[in-house]
Amino acid sequence: MSKEITARSEDYSQWYNDLILKGGLADYSAVRGCMVIKPYGFGLWEGMRDVLDAKFKETGHQNAYFPLFIPKSFLSKEAEHVDGFATECAVVTHHRLMKDPEGKMVVDPSAKLEEELIVRPTSETIIWNTYKDWIQSYRDLPLLINQWANVVRWEMRTRLFLRTAEFLWQEGHTAHATAEEAIAETQQMLEVYADFAENYMALPVVRGVKSPAERFAGALDTYCIEALMQDGKALQAGTSHFLGQNFAKAFDVKFSNKENKLDYVWATSWGVSTRLIGALVMAHSDDDGLVLPPRIAPLQVVIVPIYKGDEQKAKIDAKVNELTAELRKAGVRVKYDDSDNNRPGWKFAEYEMKGVPVRIALGARDLENNVAEIARRDTKTKESLPLDGLADRIVALLEEIQQQLYNKALAFRDDHITPADTIEEFERLLDEKGGFISAHWDGTSETEGKIKELTKATIRCIPLNNKLEEGTCILTGKPSTQRVLFARAY
Amino acid sequence: MSKEITARSEDYSQWYNDLILKGGLADYSAVRGCMVIKPYGFGLWEGMRDVLDAKFKETGHQNAYFPLFIPKSFLSKEAEHVDGFATECAVVTHHRLMKDPEGKMVVDPSAKLEEELIVRPTSETIIWNTYKDWIQSYRDLPLLINQWANVVRWEMRTRLFLRTAEFLWQEGHTAHATAEEAIAETQQMLEVYADFAENYMALPVVRGVKSPAERFAGALDTYCIEALMQDGKALQAGTSHFLGQNFAKAFDVKFSNKENKLDYVWATSWGVSTRLIGALVMAHSDDDGLVLPPRIAPLQVVIVPIYKGDEQKAKIDAKVNELTAELRKAGVRVKYDDSDNNRPGWKFAEYEMKGVPVRIALGARDLENNVAEIARRDTKTKESLPLDGLADRIVALLEEIQQQLYNKALAFRDDHITPADTIEEFERLLDEKGGFISAHWDGTSETEGKIKELTKATIRCIPLNNKLEEGTCILTGKPSTQRVLFARAY
Structure with a gap:
């Protein structure tokens, strides 16, 4: 072998880094938490982007481009949203450098911005501020727009592709006349993601909704697809949010309906990112290197x-x-x-x-x-x-290879959805086997938080195809009507 | 007519803005100098990007992606480069917001970055810092990489598409073993741009090199394509830079050549941007709206x-x-x-x-x-x-339409390259007719500066196919061996 790779059994995390670096997918950069996506890794992303972009266009969406910067005051307009993003964001405060007396480049104090700009962590606020001008009547709806862009979240602990300060993604932002239409859009886009993950990435996913504690900041409901990695940890591979009228109210976006009455517009947003490349690598690769599914192999x-x-x-x-x-x-x-x-x-x-x-x-x-x-x-x-x-x-x-990779991942995943009926069994399964643990939960964020503290496992989702089943919460013993999927996750 | 457009004869500048806004290409945004590219405008950009991207790949280039942020110290490593970009840049100084006692969102003073980050105005510095790790031997060369990205230059006066604080572009950054190869690459990419402008945008261009005063900050030579707009002003539609060993020296990028001796690597960079959309609009459109060449019409x-x-x-x-x-x-x-x-x-x-x-x-x-x-x-x-x-x-x-648009633009352009032999004639032609003025110049930046001050015209380029001709500088009367093209420009 020309390049040594750490074995999975020895150090899974190091194995992953070896593959990313030695497989030529990405490299560390001089900027904290930011990576360089190398040509082979970018080729993979281009292939994924092209397939997804075609699917978005088939379902009636158009691409557009909104500013990189978000005025600080915009972030604050939706209360939950600002709490979700304000503590980890890149803030632009000045627009000029100057030479100090010793010839060193320093920030020019006279070039301070009147209002600080945030490098977008996500674009709901700048987009809904724009939609205000674009939407007057039901005839302007639905408005179905997607953007391919870079975003920045100042994560403290970063991992190549999985969690980087800057990453590439697409974010769809749609506007609808009714809640029903917006929910249908949210579900449609979740299915687009699931279809892409399963049929191109050979990555079986559980379709579900998030518990309130794991929702996107500002959403009424977050739908997600959850995948399982070879080390038994889960990975959220895509999310689709029903935002209700929260952003329309925050940015005063009203339309006159067919009855000529004014109402707030209903919103969705949905995204997948370069994180998918990390998921792809961890799902199929082995101790000799990357294993890529044919349909998206560059x-x-x-x-x-x-x-x-x-x-x-x-x-x-x-x-x-x-x-x-x-x-x-x-x-x-x-x-x-x-x-x-x-x-x-x-x-x-x-x-x-x-x-x-x-x-x-x-x-x-x-x-x-x-x-x-x-x-x-x-x-x-x-x-x-x-x-x-x-x-x-x-x-x-x-x-055949495409199908075999999917079947193998599916068998592994199905073998790693295990029911647990007591907290002891839950903890033992998590430690010994990993994967998704299917357990009853009393429905409160408080209990969810305690389980997380105790086990490092979170509720990955409430599966969409869930069967109702009487039971009692593994932690509190309170009554529950369905099992939800817990896992330790990336 | 459903939407009123200002006539070109009345107010050319307003006519342009009307077309961009009412044609649905772009919109102003809430962020100073930044625009929203609307779906129709973005469709145009996607079409242009796809054609160019295929040409880059045909000529052996691969896409990659480098960080949005550039450490302040990197910018300073190439002396001319920093002078060119430091005075108009977005500076990130903090990574967190917090609520003040009144509940207002403010910058958290405890989250100040150790070193400020500049939002990339162009990526030579961060890329050459990376190339340092990628290049050891002549076997690693040539390295032919392109990036599609957003960049930010804090322009004081902005115009939709023509000059915006944030814009989209591609930037090629290549590394070579010899000066000859790098120069050949620079010229090849200029020809790729010229071919694209002429055969897709129906935009005839003059291929030339810039005078020293108009060179890219850090380049030994800047090649360019220059187009002419209907109002007689020129527009730089693309540039390709021979960077010599400047960036290799600034970032210490050496390779061992076939004789096993260490030498600095030779560099090029080249780019076109969403500015091309502005050029397209101004070249062909009329008082009734946009006129788009079929090959790139969405x-x-x-x-x-x-x-x-x-x-x-x-x-x-x-x-x-x-x-x-x-x-x-x-x-x-x-x-x-x-x-x-x-x-x-x-x-x-x-x-x-x-x-x-x-x-x-x-x-x-x-x-x-x-x-x-x-x-x-x-x-x-x-x-x-x-x-x-x-x-x-x-x-x-x-x-037929594609060809007709090109022929019309070519006839107009050719009719607007006019020789002038005195500064009086030069000024009269600029005012009465506009377009390119072909004139003798003594070769100094000082004279070029004086002519600019006097007439607002700059040297657009020294055409590549120039004929040598004895003459005297229109301003100083000093001897000159060739005419160069002056114009007022966007």
Whole structure:
């Protein structure tokens, strides 16, 4: 192996960092808590963005762009919202530097802003302040807008992709004439996220709603998709919020309805971020490197030639050119790595590390026998396959791999949803097995907080497809009508 | 007309603002100097971005993402660079707000950053600080990276799209083993921009290099494309900088070359921004609204039905469905506007305002005669055309319109490059005719500065295809070997 990776069993957290850094996804930066997304990691994000963007447009949304800065007074207009974001935000106070007498660059005290600007942690406030001018009548509704942007939250403890001070995301912000329409939109976008996670990222998710304590600051209801990582910790992979009329009231956004009466507008917002890349890595990868699902792998197939001398190389080149042309025609993202800087063994390790789903090795003897060696990244199996019809076989194989990754993650997830009926059992399961613990809860934030303090587990969600079941709260013994999913989480 | 637009002859500046606002491209925001890019304007930017991004990738570049924030000390490392950007920048000094005793949100004085962060005005410094870790050997070169991002420059006087405190752009940052390679890259990217401007935006440009006074802060040479607006003012539409080893030296980025000797890396950077949208608007539009070149118009064809009653409507719908299917198959971006909120006359005015290149009106009588009315936005001409074969005709027409817009802009531009041999003639031409004035200049920044003070005209560029010609400077009478292009500029 060209690059050492810590084993998962040894140090899961270090394994994750190794993969991100050595897989070429991201790098630390000189700015506290901010990362550099390297080309391979950004390619992954571009692929995810393109799929999601197409889904947003299919469901009637348009992209727009709102200012990076939010006046301090805007944040304060929605009481819960400001409490959620004011304590971890980047504040712009000045607009000029100057040289001090010693020639050192310092902030120019004469260039103080009248009102401080907050670098957006999320854009509800600046957007609803704008919607005020855009919405007058029911004819202006629904207003279905999405923004791809960078946001900043001054997190104290950061992790590459999972929790960074600056991250990239999309935030949808929609306005509706009725609560019903807004709720339907919230649920529709949750389903868009779930479909993307399951069918592209091969990541099974639980669709649910958050308990009041875990809601987005300013929302009436937060819907979420929750995924499970290989270490048994949960990860919130996307959220969709029903905001009621809170922001419309805070920014005085009214419309005249069909009966010509004025009413406040109903709102939703929903987002996923570069955090998804962290989830992807932790869900499928192994001790040899990244394992990427074919549908979003920046590179799906790599072909490595094995030869001695120009004559052999020329023959292999000719065959590979045919094959890559066929694969590209079938929409496969393929690379022929015939660089002579590195030996085949180095290349094998490199593409293994980078999680390319299929590797094809083609040598002079293979060519004589009209076969090639096909290696799957997910199962680490190899087989020799006839060159005739190989492109079709590869296309089918990519689908098999996609499905296999999903099935494997699903089996692991399903095996890690465990009921607990007492707090002792709950704690024991959390420590010994991890995953989601399905337990009764009395419905209060107080109890939720005590369980968190005791176990570090939080309510990840109340599943949407929950069955009603009589029971008693594992902590307080008070009556409960349904189980909810707890987990330790990223 | 549904919306009044100021005539160009009356107030060119107001005409421009009217188009941006009433055409639905952008809106003012609550944040000083920052704009909201509305869906129609953002659609235009997405189209431009997609074309450019494909060109960058074809020429071997990959996208990545670097932090929004730049530590204050980084800016200072390249002496000219800091002078260029330090006086107009957004400075983050704190990372938390708190409630004061009266419950008002204020900056928390205990959350002061150890070192202030600058919101990136451009990313050379943070990127070269990163490249230091990525480049060791000639094998790591060339490093060809591009970033799509938002940047902030605290401009005192702002104009929608043309000059905003925050804007969207792309910035390429490449690293090379030799000066020759870096210069070739700089020129290649200039040509990518020129090709994009001319063949997609229908905007003829002069390719040239900047005089020393107009160079990018920290560059050895700035190449540029300069376009001409309808009011005779020039607009810099893109720049590509040869940075020499300045940033490599400032951030200590060395590589071992093939002879195993250490040398500083050679750099380029290049960018275009949402300013291009301003250029596009001012180059082609007229007193009735936007005029967009088909290749980057978000919507190329709109079809408006004219009918009485459901029976007529159903017949028209059937025909239009056939036509839109054919057009979409040919890759045309088409919309059928059969909304019954607005009358056809209102729709005609709306799509005229929005600059949709081709409008098709189809009425019940047209259908009987097997024809449709085709209106061109650029020439404002209409003709009745047979429905048979109409899709093919429309595809050809879109190309005709693209070419016509370019030819018109080219004729105007060529008619506005005028030689002047004395400062009096220079000033008279600037005032009476505008455009580029081709004049001899003694090559000093001092003279350039005096001419600017006298006339408000700057040297836009020294054209790349310049002919050498003996002459004397229009201001100082000193000898000169070539004419350069002066203009008043945006």
